Amino acid sequence: MRVLITGGAGYIGSTIASACLDAGIAPVILDSLVTGRREFAEGRVFYEGDISDGPLIDKIFAEYPDIEAVIHCAALIVVPDSVSDPIGYYRANVTKSLEFVDHLLRNGCTRMIFSSSASIYRTGDDHTVTEESPLDPQSPYARTKAVCEGMFADIAAGRPIRILSLRYFNPIGSDPRMRTGLQLRRPSHALGKMIESYEEGVPFQITGTGYATPDGTGIRDYVHVWDLATAHVAALERFDELGTDVINLGTGAGTTVRELVEAFNRVVERTVEVVEAPARPGDVAGAYTRSDRARRLLGWQARHSVEDGIRHSLEWASLRDSRLS
Known part of the structure; x- marks a missing residue:
């Protein structure tokens, strides 16, 4: 099998490409390198360009x-940036995705897996969600994902294409073989900020402490990026058998920010202290999945622990600058 991966030189896309290679699936990478890294595409079929570039898509399918x-991973994903630049986010994530699907249809492609997000859910009092939970995205980024899902459903209803949305919870970690990892030196998510604090010897800021969670801090379902990647392989292999268009990808367990700090301090030699700070624009209390749909339909469940994700993230952080020119 051969698969086209948009955003395949990014953090998640490159890890999916590695999992595909390990499973005997040949990836073709398309990435504009706006946030992706050329190094992550080395040794793989790679096209540099935009998903909205029709002639380029035609060329890829011709060759x-x-x-x-x-597997459509290409997107802008930073919540605070989406608040400050909603036009840029809707253009990159929605408008270009619409053009991309149009190009796929013209080239006879009938199967697409969409990298969606659990941030589109409205969470209940217990902060758990299933695929049937109501949607209520709280940031421009999250709304771009919800808009895309609705747009793709309309297109699939009237055109010869099937689109499966995999709703990610919160990816952490790296390829366990250290082929790729998070390319940013200053990531905005909690674990990235925690590693930055650890490296610099300064306290970690817990942004938001007044949520209705067990300890007042945000709660997330931290799923190892390699587990996410292997779920995509399972989805490719079972695509035509699936009886749904939406599957959550998470561990099924919620971890608060304070609990993440505790797990981090169990892994490292020198503990990180914390200070409290206001929530960032667009931040929400968070959620975790309680669905077993991925296990039933994909034969998949998360294998790596939060501590595994922290260890692999730290290992990659120590190697990142030497791997990225």
Whole structure:
């Protein structure tokens, strides 16, 4: 099998490409390198360009007519940035995705896996969600994902394409073989900020402490990026058998920010202290999945612990600058 991966030189896309290679699936990478890294595409079929570039999409399918499916990871994903630049986020995530699907249809591609987000859910009092939970995205980034899902559903209803949305919870970690990892030196998510605090020997800021969670801090379902990647392999292999268009990808367990700090301090030699700070624009209390749909339909469940994700993130952080020119 051959698969086209948009955003395949980014953090998640490159890890999916590695999992595909390990499973005997040949990835073709398309990435504009706005946030992706050329190094992450080394040794792989790579096209540099934009998903909205119709002639480029035509060229890819002409040169690799055996592409059987697409994994669409290309997107801007930083919540605070989406608050300050909603036009840029809707253009990159929605408008260009619409153009991309149009190009796929023209080239006869009938299968697409969409990298969606659990941030589109409205969470209940217990902060758990299933695929049937109501949607209530709280940031421009999250709304772009919800808009795309609705747009894709409309397109699939009237055109010969099937689109599966995999709703990610909160990816952490790296490829356990250290082929790729988070490319940013200053990531905005909690674990990235925690590693930055650890490296610099300064307290970690817990942003938001008044949420209705067990300890007042945000709660997330931290899923190892390698587990996410292997779920995509399972989805490719079972695509035509699936009886749904939406699957949550999470561990099924919630971890608060304070609990994440405790797990971090169990892994490192020198503990990180914390200070409290206001929530950032667009931040929400968070949620975790309680669905077993991924296990039932994909034969998949998360194998790595939060501590595994922290260890692999720290290992990658120690190697990142030497791996990225």
